Amino acid sequence: MADIANEVQQQVRERRPLTLSVVLKNRWFLYGLSILVFFLVWDMTAAAKAFRSGLPRPHEVALQLWRMLFDPLAGKSLLGHVWASTQRILIGFTIASLVAVPLGLMMALNRYVNAIVKPLFDLLKPMPPLAWISIAILWFGIGETSKVFIIIIGTFVPCLLDAYNGVRLVEPELYDVIRMLGGKRRHEIIQVCFPAAFPAIFAGLQIALSIAWSCVLAAELVSARSGLGFIIILGMNLSRPAMIVGGMVVIALVAWSMSQLVSALERFVCPWKREIDGR
């Protein structure tokens, strides 16, 4: 034990006295400063009417959001609209990831599946998901189905690609380890392939989530009676910039929370990565 003590890398953090330079270098202080400066510049720009009345001041946006919490728009309060968008994303994102991730894994593991799916996928991959909006409305009408469809189209690609690449990039010698230890093909897949691909799969889910927000917003801007995209387009039609910016702010907050949730799930599923990222 004592022998290998010199091999152990220990990080000892000393407590330093609180001086100005310590405060200035503090991560949290800089976070706060950066956000504070952003709001100051925003408020000054708005107060100076740089965009005429097109840019509301921060407190006007806050007031607008507060009002929307209680006064329903098109029959729904703000939270109702948040839920409308979130629900579409959850349905589309869940369907897409449940199909695309296993399909991506299978493509990487089986060359016949790969040979059948890859040409189709490569053909459809470069098409922007928003190009599907018009045809989706023709097929499914302006209801929920067309919006969920767009989200599925948009999130399918990163889910599948990252699962596929995650498996393809596994160090081949790790399979040799399993084989040398007496493992079979299924052990290679369960013990090496899947866990090694997890981080890539989660990276794909994160990308898919942000694409899902773009998709739902675009779909709602085209036609919807609810959702955050609807609030934004309503704000434009009513010439109420505070409503538009308010919608944007809420989208940022909700999208950020959802991505935090996926990160939390990743930390739960991949505990070995926790400390690599956490420094």
Add this chain to the structure above:
Amino acid sequence: MREESHSCQAKIVCEDITKVFIQKGTQRVHVLDHISLDVKENEFVVILGPGQSGKSTLLRIIAGLETPTEGSVRIDGREVDGPGPDRGLVFQGYMLFAWKTVLGNVEMGPKLRGVPKKERREIAAHYIHLVGLDGFENHYPHQLSGGMKQRVGIARAYANNPQVMLLDEPFGQLDAQTRYFMEKETARIWETEKRTILFVTNNIDEAIYLADRIITLEGKLPGRMNVVYNVDLPRPREHTDMAFLKLRHKITEASALTL
């Protein structure tokens, strides 16, 4: 020499191994040329050769991860036709499972063979102790230094109770200090739990420190066997002993052109 090793019980028998890789469809790379060697039970044999002398390929053939173009490998008289748990392989790049703890890595072999949890925990604990990693059972590989990672690699191979240990430049990525120390540890582990060991290295000191017998390969492809040295220095050895240095000088001289 060959005569003698045949009379004893030979654990590993390599007969006339030749390996030619086909690259890009047509290009032939001749890596090994008629290599024959026997390793006795519990013998520590080091294959010494510079980079690009085919020594790792030879080890991978014995491991069953590559098939020889000509010739055959037998272990305990049984022909090798693929990788298997009778041989334990330690990799130059450690190749630990990043998603498993030290314990999870070490118990992988028994787990794949279906050993019950309680029993394989005991096996793993035993080998973790053997390599001196007590207290690190629940660490993940990225929390360990290079030397400790390779300890896990060695324990993982040992825990599967192989007949033969194959080590492929296991300390190639370590700094000089840790390397010396790991050589000492390897000798200690081998003397605690005797196994037949085939150890590949490009380091003369490492070879002399560890080996009962050193097999040198020529320095260019295709790999051919050069001189075989019996190292009958008493253990534990010292890098600065006169006899050690003499042998070192002899090997260096003999392979001056190639090493």
